[in-house]
Amino acid sequence: MPKHPQIQEFLNLLKDLFQKENFTKLSLSKVFKAKNDLNNIFIVPVKLRSEQKLSFTYRYKTKDQVKNYSIDEALEILKELLGESFLQALLISTDTEYQLLVNKKGKAKLITNKTQTHQKSLSHNKEKNYLIKSENNIYLQKLGICDASGRVKDKQQDKYRQINRYVELMSHWFEKIDRSKKLQIVDMGSGKGYLTFALYDYLHNQLNLDVSVTGVELRENLVTLCNDIGKECGFKDLQFITKDINDFTSEEIDIIIALHACDTATDLAIYKGIKADAQLIICAPCCHKQVRKDMGSKSDFRAITKHGIFEERQAEMLTDAIRSLLMEREGYKTKAFEFISNEHTRKNVMLVGRKTDANKNKAEINGEIKHLKTSFEIQRQELEDLLNQS
Numbered sequence: 279m280p281k282h283p284q285i286q287e288f289l290n291l292l293k294d295l296f297q298k299e300n301f302t303k304l305s306l307s308k309v310f311k312a313k314n315d316l317n318n319i320f321i322v323p324v325k326l327r328s329e330q331k332l333s334f335t336y337r338y339k340t341k342d343q344v345k346n347y348s349i350d351e352a353l354e355i356l357k358e359l360l361g362e363s364f365l366q367a368l369l370i371s372t373d374t375e376y377q378l379l380v381n382k383k384g385k386a387k388l389i390t391n392k393t394q395t396h397q398k399s400l401s402h403n404k405e406k407n408y409l410i411k412s413e414n415n416i417y418l419q420k421l422g423i424c425d426a427s428g429r430v431k432d433k434q435q436d437k438y439r440q441i442n443r444y445v446e447l448m449s450h451w452f453e454k455i456d457r458s459k460k461l462q463i464v465d466m467g468s469g470k471g472y473l474t475f476a477l478y479d480y481l482h483n484q485l486n487l488d489v490s491v492t493g494v495e496l497r498e499n500l501v502t503l504c505n506d507i508g509k510e511c512g513f514k515d516l517q518f519i520t521k522d523i524n525d526f527t528s529e530e531i532d533i534i535i536a537l538h539a540c541d542t543a544t545d546l547a548i549y550k551g552i553k554a555d556a557q558l559i560i561c562a563p564c565c566h567k568q569v570r571k572d573m574g575s576k577s578d579f580r581a582i583t584k585h586g587i588f589e590e591r592q593a594e595m596l597t598d599a600i601r602s603l604l605m606e607r608e609g610y611k612t613k614a615f616e617f618i619s620n621e622h623t624r625k626n627v628m629l630v631g632r633k634t635d636a637n638k639n640k641a642e643i644n645g646e647i648k649h650l651k652t653s654f655e656i657q658r659q660e661l662e663d664l665l666n667q668s
């Protein structure tokens with residue numbers, strides 16, 4: 279039996295939406311006492327031999343497992359899981375989102391948000407259904423991705439795919455955070471703002487979330503361009519400012535994003551996120567020059583690093599491994615993965631940190647960082663210096 283009435287209300291909602299064919303998807307996250315390395319469960323409606331079912335994808339640490347259930351079976355399973363194995367659930371219908379948050383004592387809160395454009399797919403074959411449409415999209419036109427009729431230009435197909443992949447990934451990470459208050463999002467090194475616009479559009483106009491998004495960028499001409507386009511689109515809570523990340527201060531940051539911010543700009547962005555106690559830090563690092571320059575040439579791994587290309591990749595791995603350890607030391611759970619195919623760009627690693635209450639053994643992590651630095655004769659790492667000096 280569910281311990282809190284809001285959990286039962288959530289299950290009744292699911293049953294009702296499913297029966298009216300308004301159910302789009304449900305995800306369970308924030309593991310509490312899940313067994314067997316289960317990280318989350320992703321549930322969508324499917325039609326199997328003309329019968330409506332729910333398809334559960336159980337995502338384990340190293341594998342995914344899919345099982346299909348009738349609505350009654352699914353409700354029984356969910357009754358067991360909600361508030362016991364998972365403390366968070368996001369139910370998405372064709373026009374509304376319901377977020378269930380349960381605390382460790384079993385007390386639940388249900389948050390409702392109206393949305394506009396979630397599509398249903400009852401097919402097992404996932405069709406390409408981009409979250410960011412190019413039709414009637416002013417910012418994609420002004421940024422040169424598509425023409426006035428909404429056709430994506432041939433040379434911009436990769437960029438358009440990348441924008442959509444990024445928003446899709448973001449939607450996954452946003453399911454894991456508390457969205458009951460206005461979220462302050464800062465995009466460090468926002469450049470021409472393709473991804474900043476798309477993220478704002480998705481969160482504000484599609485999910486109806488209360489968000490404020492700020493792009494921080496050194497180049498004034500890009501900031502002016504982005505602010506002009508933002509005004510034309512009527513995006514009131516999206517702003518761009520001309521500033522060095524180093525000089526950016528804010529009382530409150532919930533999410534920090536830094537995509538391909540050059541070299542140590544990524545360290546600065548992560549540092550700002552840690553200092554602001556951000557819930558999420560999302561970065562796609564690029565050009566790891568600092569560690570490469572400060573890496574010795576006589577380490578035990580000389581056989582690897584004597585080749586320029588290996589040295590470059592070694593510097594990338596070491597930099598991001600140290601960044602990840604530092605984020606963990608500061609209370610973040612981290613994940614590193616490839617976010618787009620490397621046929622488009624080799625700068626395709628994403629490093630994500632999500633703030634948790636877990637207490638880490640700082641001395642042990644410092645030991646691991648020291649071991650890496652000593653082994654590869656790394657004199658210094660920018661993020662470590664920033665954190666140690668603060």
Ligand SMILES: C[S@@+](CC[C@H](N)C(=O)[O-])C[C@H]1O[C@@H](n2cnc3c(N)ncnc32)[C@H](O)[C@@H]1O
Nearest residue numbers: 467468469495496521522523537538539540543
């Ligand atoms: C490679 S672009 C990436 C742009 C955008 N994030 C994207 O992924 O499309 C990196 C941007 O970071 C900006 N940048 C680099 N260092 C910065 C700093 N310290 N402060 C603010 N912006 C910076 C650069 O001017 C450039 O526009």
